[in-house]
Amino acid sequence: MRLHGEVSFDEGEEEVVMVPAAALSSSPLNGGAVPVTRLVVGYALTKKKVKSFLQPKLLLLARKKGINLVAIDDTRPLAEQGPFDVILHKITSKEWQQVLEDYHEEHPEVTVLDPPNAINHLNNRQSMLAEVSDLNLSSFYGEVCTPRQLVIMRDPSSIPTAVAMAGLTLPLVAKPLVVDGTSKSHELSLAYDEASLSMLDPPLVLQEFVNHGGILFKVYIIGETIQVVRRFSLPDVNTYDLLNNVGVYRFPRVSCAAASADHADLDPHISELPPRPLLEKLGKELRGRLGLRLFNIDMIRELGTKDRYYIIDINYFPGFGKMPGYEHIFTDFLLNLAQSKYKKCLSGG
Numbered sequence: 001m002r003l004h005g006e007v008s009f010d011e012g013e014e015e016v017v018m019v020p021a022a023a024l025s026s027s028p029l030n031g032g033a034v035p036v037t038r039l040v041v042g043y044a045l046t047k048k049k050v051k052s053f054l055q056p057k058l059l060l061l062a063r064k065k066g067i068n069l070v071a072i073d074d075t076r077p078l079a080e081q082g083p084f085d086v087i088l089h090k091i092t093s094k095e096w097q098q099v100l101e102d103y104h105e106e107h108p109e110v111t112v113l114d115p116p117n118a119i120n121h122l123n124n125r126q127s128m129l130a131e132v133s134d135l136n137l138s139s140f141y142g143e144v145c146t147p148r149q150l151v152i153m154r155d156p157s158s159i160p161t162a163v164a165m166a167g168l169t170l171p172l173v174a175k176p177l178v179v180d181g182t183s184k185s186h187e188l189s190l191a192y193d194e195a196s197l198s199m200l201d202p203p204l205v206l207q208e209f210v211n212h213g214g215i216l217f218k219v220y221i222i223g224e225t226i227q228v229v230r231r232f233s234l235p236d237v238n239t240y241d242l243l244n245n246v247g248v249y250r251f252p253r254v255s256c257a258a259a260s261a262d263h264a265d266l267d268p269h270i271s272e273l274p275p276r277p278l279l280e281k282l283g284k285e286l287r288g289r290l291g292l293r294l295f296n297i298d299m300i301r302e303l304g305t306k307d308r309y310y311i312i313d314i315n316y317f318p319g320f321g322k323m324p325g326y327e328h329i330f331t332d333f334l335l336n337l338a339q340s341k342y343k344k345c346l347s348g349g
């Protein structure tokens with residue numbers, strides 16, 4: 001388990017805005033029911049995530065709003081740290097998940113963002129999209145589906161036959177089955193012909209490539225807030241490309257780049273954002289079905305259609321640091337979380 005960084009602030013600042021949920025927990029460190037005036041958020045994040053997420057603008061605003069961000073020390077028992085109101089984490093090791101589950105059993109009053117078993121759903125590219133396939137949003141301004149895909153566990157030589165039997169249409173995007181935060185799990189390739197598929201390295205998912213005009217919509221979910229941005233994506237593949245290309249091509253993490261396509265001069269048919277009611281409904285449904293509050297959805301609109309959308313990827317605790325205004329949205333989210341817990345406690349719920 002590799003955690004990183006210590007970001008905490010001195011007590012005694014003037015801009016404290018609320019009584020946090022920790023105030024209600026009986027803890028030897030806060031002297032039982034004596035209110036403390038800060039929301040304490042423990043975080044267990046990789047070095048990379050600390051850098052991208054805990055940017056100075058977030059730290060500054062959190063401090064102003066009375067949120068204390070404290071690094072969890074993985075060399076010490078979790079129970080000896082805190083008390084925390086919230087634990088924020090993105091560490092995929094089994095060891096950490098067990099630590100967190102044991103801790104939550106002892107401290108059900110602490111909000112764990114999010115439960116490890118719910119996050120696990122997104123660490124596999126097959127289970128990740130399973131909930132989407134069950135959605136029926138057709139009456140909400142568009143159709144939302146997933147590309148047809150096939151899971152290959154082993155034996156690369158069997159892939160061409162498996163693809164033919166499943167009736168998948170080339171080209172196919174090959175994606176590592178497991179997403180575990182390593183750069184290898186983001187090494188994707190595009191396969192143009194059936195014979196070359198046996199060069200791939202299972203376990204993987206083979207997904208039909210959907211032409212979408214080279215623009216992708218990243219839909220960020222932070223609690224009940226939804227924000228969408230445009231990103232550049234892979235270009236369309238036409239019949240000429242298909243006939244004149246053979247082999248398997250590795251491609252870079254094109255739509256992950258910080259460069260946004262929001263201000264590019266694009267064909268409006270391609271750049272038009274998905275309708276807000278569709279995104280609201282999608283966000284709400286997925287939040288409930290996945291049991292997660294922090295994630296994003298990669299969505300594309302099929303070229304030549306007005307409202308046929310495909311969800312191709314869902315990421316837990318993604319690069320929120322690239323989302324405009326994330327510092328406001330995230331700190332408000334944390335405060336709202338604590339407020340509703342506080343109100344629930346007051347009403348005896």
Ligand SMILES: Nc1ncnc2c1ncn2[C@@H]1O[C@H](COP(=O)(O)OP(=O)(O)OP(=O)(O)O)[C@@H](O)[C@H]1O
Pocket residue numbers: 147173175185186187188207208209210211216232233234253254255256298300312313315
């Ligand atoms: N089925 C598809 N049809 C068309 N383009 C696709 C498809 N699947 C993936 N892509 C393109 O490849 C990119 C990477 O795919 P995907 O988002 O599944 O990978 P990832 O490594 O999980 O990405 P992230 O960095 O968002 O976690 C997408 O952003 C999109 O540009």
Ligand SMILES: O=P(O)(O)O[C@H]1[C@H](O)[C@@H](O)[C@H](OP(=O)(O)O)[C@@H](OP(=O)(O)O)[C@H]1O
Pocket residue numbers: 048049052053090181218255256257296315317318319320321322
């Ligand atoms: O925000 P988008 O463009 O969707 O891409 C994210 C990936 O989906 C995440 O998996 C990355 O986070 P991790 O490297 O912690 O898995 C995340 O890394 P980051 O937080 O360092 O930016 C991003 O690469």
Ligand SMILES: [Mg+2]
Pocket residue numbers: 298313
């Ligand atoms: Mg993606």
Ligand SMILES: [Mg+2]
Pocket residue numbers: 179313314315
């Ligand atoms: Mg992803």
